[in-house]
Every structure is written in structure tokens, then in C-alpha cells.
Amino acid sequence: MVADREGGARQRPVRAMAYAALGVVLLAGCASMPDSGDLRDVESTPRQDTGVRVFAMPPADGAGPGEIMQGFLEALTSDDPEYDTARKYLTPDAAGKWRPERSTTVLANGPTIETDCSPGGREETNSVTCVLAGSRVATVDAQQAYQPVGGSYRKKLHLTKNPKSGQWRIDGLPDGVVMGKSDFQRNYTSVDKYYFASNATVGASGQPVAVADPVFVRSKVDAMTQMVRSLLKGPTTWLGPVVRSSFPTGTALRKSASGLAPDDQNKLTVPLNLKPSQVAASKCTEMATQVLFTLRNLVPTLESVELQGAGDDRLCELTEERAESVAWHGSSKRPEYLYFLDGKHRVVRMPTGSTGTGSVPVPGPLGEGGKGLQSVAVSRDERTAAGVGDEGRSLYVTSLAPDGSLGEALVTSAGATPAERLTTPSWDARGDLWVADRDRHRPRLFMVEQGAAKPEQVAVPDLNGQIKDARVAADGARIALVVEKDGKQSLLIGRIQHDDGTGQGTSVDGLRSAAPDLEQVSAVSWAGDSRVLAAGQEQGGVQQMRYVQIDGSTLDGPALGALPGVKAIAASEDERVPLVAYSEDGIVRLPSGAQWQKVDKDGTAPVYPG
Template sequence: MGAERRRGRGRTVRAAALLGCGALLAGCASMPDSGEVSQVKASNPGDSQVRVYPVTPRENAEPGEIVDGFLEAMTGDDPGFATARTYLTKQAARTWKPEERTTVLTAAPVSRQPDRISVRETRNLVYPLYGKQIATVNSRHAYQPMRSTDYSETIELAQVTGPDGKSKEWRIARLPQGLLLGESDFQRNYRSVNTYYFASGRQWVVADPVYIRQRQDPVTRMDPVAQTVKALLEGPTDWLEPVVDSSFPTGVALKSGVTSLTPDDQNKLKVPLNKKADNIGLDRCRRMAAQLLFTVGDLGSARVEQVELQREDGRTLCLLGESQKENYRADPSGGLRVNPYFVDASGRLAELEVGAEDVGTPEPVPGPFGNGSVRISTVAVARDERRAAAVSDGESNMRVASVVADAHLPEPLVHSNGAKPADRLSAPSWDGRDGLWVADRDPANPRLLFVPGGSGQPLKVAAPWLTDGVRIEELRVSEDGVRIALRLTEGDKTTLHIGRIERRGSGAKQTVEVVGLQAVAPRMESVTSVSWAGPSRLVVLGKLAGGVQQVRYIQTDGSTSAAAVPGLNQVKAVAAANDERAPLVAASSDDGIVRLQAGANWQPMVDKGTSPVYPG
């Protein structure tokens, strides 16, 4: 096992060690001091147990060895990328900034023999680099996916005086800025973590995923917890910044010299800050601590249950414990949503008990959506599970009614004049503060609508991207109410995007706009269904280009989650809870409604049914 392999020239330039200490004797993480350095096969994607130890260039190394050696050395994590810098001229070593950005390719970059030799007296060599680029990570740790695109750059080599002062050695004089990694090496070296900020003007937190190093950061020398805290204090990613606030004042940072943060035996994490934090008031400090507690809560092997912010001199600023986190969640109703709902074969809304070993026979809910007053087609259950919004009458009307008590069938809140069902209302969606969303897909009047509080007059949402030829197939709003997942069809392609929800004012007088759309599954040829599956994770039903339909997890920044989902035939829709402990459910034309519990395979629950949904 090891890192990705490139076409080598001459002497191999890297070694690797397996750090699976649980299966080895003590001392397994030490550097081998004997044996040959040998080339290794490509690492398994995301295999963080593989550790790469780059080696310095040999004496009188050929130009190709220098190029390959440097590309290999970039995949290591030695302090300051010191080994990688030995392949550079002194000037290039001073100006190269690996922390500036990371370019991610489908596989390790390929270097080829120089296609030209310069006419300068130095006779520098220019080596082309090739690959397929799929993403970048910027200096703020934000991941940006893209469709697989040809990557083409160059590395220029020059001859410099060797250590003896007489001989000439080849070294890299010009190179692309930042790191250049294949996807496997990227997943081995980096991990996705959620930093948390407050929704603008609100008291609840929003997840902002970023990437940090799996182990010590070569540039800052920080461990993963310290890296994550540093990323939080630096502020949100550019995309999310317009709709969130940070309680940390400008200039507040970790105390100088702090590179490691570890919870004590009481699961308390002490975070020493610089002087900029010394005079912060108690209320603001608690909000800062809330951001930290959500951010570091599940980072390490030991769960952080309490955060203590400290002044530069070590005195306590404030404390915040696990029991207080509920005050800062978007959904005030709290509790684990273990049971999803679905539309049965008679068009009634029914609840499933997916957590029980024997699921039994599902019962229709109380009220007009369960008693047969109207035949519904799609539905969204409010997060407090007291109301639901249902689309009926051939997708023409959306109503909101109780699902806990009998009531009369209410008048529609939204009506569509689309000529056929497919051109009428989408399935609705609730955010965590009782905001209700639905799309009218009438080609003559396409609209994205928001109903504050789930009642009253719908507001038309400004959506500058909803132009002729763009159609909303499905929408799912995040619990925090500042992000919306959209399946959009344009031409013959249906793709997945995340939009940013910007609000001004409140109540019926507020204005709402969805902007900043980003493609989050650009490598998927088509997307059939989507559901939120956590604070920054989606479960998606779709098909990769040239592949078969599959269910997979995708982060909201577009990076792929390592969690695997077993295959399932003829899937029509998938649904997940915001709490990742709840089972995944799906609707299949072969097996009806099925569930997927942790460590198990798909299990049939109901022979016939459609539109499975968790609250939201």
C-alpha cells in the first residue's frame, strides 16, 4: 500500500509505511532504518493509515527524477514540506507556497519528457504536466468541485551548483503555486470537518465544511483540532459569508505558539486565545464557545463535552457545556427524528417505524391527509411533526393541515395553473423555523415560493437563475434555513445545486432571494433524488457519467463522502434524517419502501408506497 504511482525514471523517490498500529507491535510508527526504498502501488482512496515518507534527490539525479521526486514529495507531510523544497532552486524554495491552494486531479499528475529546450544560455528544461482536474481547495480551506477538466501546466528545471561547488545539479526553478495531488493522495492527507457560524441576525448555528490535514499540518505544525479551531477563527468560506455571522471579533486568534489542542480526562477542551479576546463580554464569549463546541464536538477520538475559552494569561473567559448546545440549534423542537413518513397506495399519509426490529403495519396519520379526504401525491412534514404540507389534485394544490388531530380539509395555500401534472407543484419542504417552500413549475409562470410560518400569503422568492429553459424538479431546504438543495433541469440534463438563501426584513414584509448557485455533483450525469442527511451532507440518487444509478453521500461543498451505500434496484427516491443516526429510506419500484440501517443491507418495509420523507 502507499501513495499514487507515477511513471518513474531511474531510482525510486519515495517510501511508505503502514500505520495500522492495532495490528502491529509497539513502535510501528517509527521510520524504517534498513531495507531498500521501493516504489509503491496506488493507495486506496481515503486510506488515512498510509503514511508517505518522501526522500531527497540523489546526487547527479536526472532531470526526470527531479520532476517525479518533487511530485512524489508533495504527497508527504514532513514539516514545512522540507523534502519537497530540496528539489527546488533556492529562489523557488523561498517563493513556493504550498498552503496557497491545492489542485486535485483524478489521479497523480503525469510528467513527460520536455517538449522543448529553451534557447537561453542556461538551457533550462521545461517539463509538461498533465492530468484531469476535479477540484481545488483554496487558502481558506474551501473545496470547489468541477467537471473533469484537462489540467496542463509546466515545471521548468535549471542547473545549479552542487554541494561541492563545482558540479551541476538539476533543480526546479519555476513551478505552479500550491500543491498538486491525485484524488487518492488528497483523501489520504485531508479530511472534511464542519466549522459553525450563526445564521445572520439569528441565534442558531450553520455548518460550513472545510478541509484540514489528517495529521499535523506541514506549514503551521498544528494538530487537527488546532487546525480546525484556527479555520473557525479565520471566518466562514466566501460562499457562506453573506448569510452567517461569527461571534469572534476581528483579530482574535489562538495564543501565539499554540499548535496542539487536546481535551482533558473530563472531555473539556481549553482554548487559549490572544489578547484581542481579553475584554470580551460574557454573552459574546458564550456564543464564541457555542461555535467552538459545535465545531470540535466530534473531531477526535475523545468527544469534547465542554469548551473553556481562556485569556492569553490563562484565566477563564467563559465555559459552555454539551447540555447548552440545544439553545443554538436551528430546530427548537429538538429530539431524534427516527420515523419517516410516506404516501401509501391509497394516497394517504402514513408513518413508518424504521427503528423497530418488526416494522409492523403503518397507520395513516390523523387529519385530512390520512383519512382519505384528499388523495395526496407528495408531502413534507413540519419538523415538530404537528403539521404537514401536501400536494394533491394532480399536483395543482398545496395545503397545510394537522397530522396529530382530526380537522377539515383546508383551502389550498398555493395553486398552479400548469397544463399537466409535471408542470405544476414540486414536493414542498420545511426549514427548521416553520418556513415552507415549494416550486411552481408552470412554464408560463415558473415560481419559487416561501410561506412564512407555513400559513398565510406565499412570498415569491427572487431567483435570477430561474430563466427560460431552467426548471426546478425538486427542492430541499436545510434545517438552518440558509441553504437550499435544488435539482434543476436544463435541456436534457438534471443536475444538483446548492443555493444561498438571503433574507431582508421579517414576517410577511420580508424579501427572500436564492443566489450563489453552486453545482455540488458536477461529475454526475443525472440526479434523480436528493435529501439532507446532516448539517452539511446530502444523500443523492444519481448516475455518474457512463455509470449505473447509485445512492451516495455528497458534502454540500461538492466533495464525496467516504460512506458507502449498498446498491438497490429501481430506486425512485431517497430520504434521510438530519440526524445521521436514523436509517436511510428509499422508494423502489421493485420493493416498495425500504430502509437501510447501519451495518445492514436494504430491508423491505412496505410493499407499495411512494414519497418517503423525514420531517423537513
């Protein structure tokens, strides 16, 4: 959950699964809670070094109800793999029934305990009911999927006193765990697991397209094994309708598998419950690719994966280099050029790695001007470009070749002003082109198959507002929409469902907020497999640029340098590529470790391929 730009990239944290040099560190620093009195917060544990394992203390002999409640909450934030210490605060029956893995509730601060616990039953001294309360920020469900939520949190816990031992224990509680935001950030990390787009292949060989499915795992509790288990269980409910897995139904790690880690050759062996006869060679290669793409989030040095079947039979082995040829992966495709419009409204380009300011017109008609271009999009293979001209009325597509021709407009808008006409177009990896018409009287979202077919109007059944911008992900399975309602602009992510032969056509479904605290989003660009870069502002705030995860989770890290008047931004799925923006100063870029630099004072509408 780190957003540093190292060489232009956000580097995912690598969590060390090791004890501190002098042993484990016990949870401390939580406020003590008396058995009676007013409300008291259980403060979140201060952020610890991520290489330190944190364990909680078991209940003290003779501890009162308040101390039991406090100790239980502390134990929920520890690195205890099976919550064994937390279960010691429960009665044996409650410990056997409690399912902590079913959900994690994240509160703005540590949960508040109602310390004046109300008596229950006839023997008032042996039975009390206490309440946990707080303001919800998010939940993580049993599939480890994150979802921002608001509102209040209030749950009852019941405690009893054992008549023989005299010890208080919790005997009634809801499933799941609860903790403050800072404890969540210390305990959990966001990791992308990978599947393949259901209806997308790329190139003559028909490469499947990798799609990221972000989940949260406990970062210091055997995270690699957690991630493999999560991958094998299948995609999250939200993404499931548009992706597939190459693992046969029922595939799982062998029961004895735990503590998965690469060997000294950076090779990981994954023991599965499959027989060689169940897996074709091509499918096995795809399976290994899913594992490799997923675990590189945790271990960037991972070089190869071997899948083992039942009886230690080798199913297949895959190297990192070969994986990139097995599946099309957006973040591994480094763009050759940055493109933008110069002062003459021509499409110009400069090499991605350039440190200078020189640009040249692209080959073909878009590099010659004449259509009053307002925006441009270049296909992922950088062979074709789409331009919106005629003051936003017309969408043209042409080859980036000297002999290319412009032809007739593929999509036209009748909007009253340029701001009510066509958005900046965008391309996915299959070569499909996407654009929205902002005409307030007839708003529409279009897909142009292969950038040449008759435009297809795309249904957005959950849309509540008007689309002001649309940027498709490289995988073609997801799209980012800026939607305006009641004068506020929000950033939503939807999944793209293509016609499966039922005649339903293409649709964008499952809209969800990616930046719930931003109410004026002015620009957006995909900036990785599962994140976007957005320019916007919070209520009463000033404009800012920041990375956001598509599941709505917050990326922890330094803010980008301030840049006034941002009108457009360009980022790449390859996170090593510098950010570029169009602001009051024209085209500017942000090299790694530096400040914003001017590129072209008269330039507008910067884009990378896509």
C-alpha cells in the same frame, strides 16, 4: 470521507496523529523518470494506513532534473507540516517565495512530467523547463474550500544547475500543490466548521441556528489546530453572505498555540488572543459552541471546550450537553416519526425506531384522506404538516391535531399534468415552508413564512433550467435543487439570502453542482449537516443511490444496496436514522447492516420531518 452506515450513520474518520510503531514511512512506489524521453506518469502513492505518518526523502546528491521533479512531487504528498522537504528541491529564493497553502489541485491520476525538458538560455546544460500535465478533478483554495473542476492541467517549472555545487534545483514554479486523487484522499479529510445563520433563530428563547461549512484539511498534520485556525478566519466565500460568527473580528490563536488536543478528561483548551473585556458571556458561549461542534467531527469523544484569553484568563467553558441548548443543530434532532402516504392517500406515520411495518393515520384532516394527496412534508417540530393534493394542483397546511382544519390552498399550480405541478414541499427550522411549481409556462419557487403567510416568490437569478424538486436544509441557509435542462437533471446547491430590509426579497444565489457526474437525478434528501442523499445515474449508467457532499466532493465508502425504480427517498440530518425509499416495491427501509426491507407495498412519498 467515509460513508459507512454504522447504526444508520456515516461516521466521520478519526485520523490518528501518531507515528507508526517502527517509525515514519518514507514515500515509495513512484515511477522513476529519466532526464529525456517520452512522457511518464508519476503514479499516485498507494493508499496507506491512516495512522501512519508519511514523509518524503530529500534530494539525492547529484540528482538530475528528472529526479528533482519526481522527488518534489512525492514530497508534496507527504505529511511534512510546512513542506520543508519539498522546499529542499527548490533554490533558496524560490523556497522563500513559494506559497503551497494557496491551493491544492487534484488530478485524476498522478501528474505527468514532460521528460524531454526543453533547454533554456545560452548555457543549455544549466537551465531546463519542464511541464506538469494532467486532467483536473478539483481544486481546494486558500480557504480550504473544495470545488469540482474539469479540463486539463498544464504548468511549467524551471530548473537551474548551481555552478558551484553542481546540484539541480527548481527556481521557478507556481504557488500551491498538485497531486493525484488517491493521494488527495489519503492526505486530506473533509470537516464541517460551524457558524450561525444570519437571519434565523428557533424557539421562544431565540436559539441561533448552526450551519455547516465543509472544508478540507490535511488529516495528519495537526488537524485540530488547523480547524480552529480555519474557524477563526471566518466562513468560506460561498457561505459567508448568509452566516455570522460570534468571534470578534481579529480573533486568532495565540502565536505559540499548536498541537491542540483534548486532555485525559476529553476537555480541550483553546488559547486566544482576546481579553475578557472583549467578550460578553453570551457571545463567549456561542464561540465555544462553534468550536465544539466543529471539532467533534475530528474527535467524537470531545466533551467540553474552555476558551482562554490573553494571560491564560478563562473566558468561558462549555460542555457538550449545554452546547446543544445554546444553538439549534439539525443533526442532533432525532425525528420521532417516519411519515408517508398509504394506499388510500392518507398521511400515516410510524415511530422512527420501529422494526415493524405497522402505521397509523396522523391526527387531523391529512390523516382522513379526501384530497388525493401526492406528497407531504412535516414541520421540524412535528406539529404541522403540508400536503400537495388535487393531483398536484394545491398546497394545504394544517395542524397535526384532531381538531385541525384544512382551509384553502396556499399555493396552486396550473400545470398541465401532475408532473408539471407542485413539488414535494419542505420545511426549515424557522418554520418556513418551501415548494416549487413545475408549470413549464410559469415555473416558480415559493416560500411560505411560518407555513401560514402569503406565499412569497423566491428569485433564483443564476438558474439555468427548470426546478423539478426543491429541498431546503434544516438551517434555512441552503437549499438543494434538482434542475432540468436539455433533458438532463442535475443536483445544485444554493444559499438562501433573506430580505435584509433593502426590499430585495428572498433569493437563492450561488448555485453550484453537488454531483457533477450525475446527469439524471430522480430523488434527493438532506442526510446530514453538509451532505445529501441522491438517486440518479451517470451517463450511460444505471440508477444508483449515493451520498454527496454539498461542495461536490466524493464520499469514499461502500455503495448503498441496489434498489430498482427509486422514485423518492427519505433521510434525516440525524445520521443514525435508517434510510427509507419509495420504489417498485412500495415503501422500503435500510436498517444498519441489513438489506432493504419492505414496509408498505401500497405506500408512497416517504418523508422524515423537514
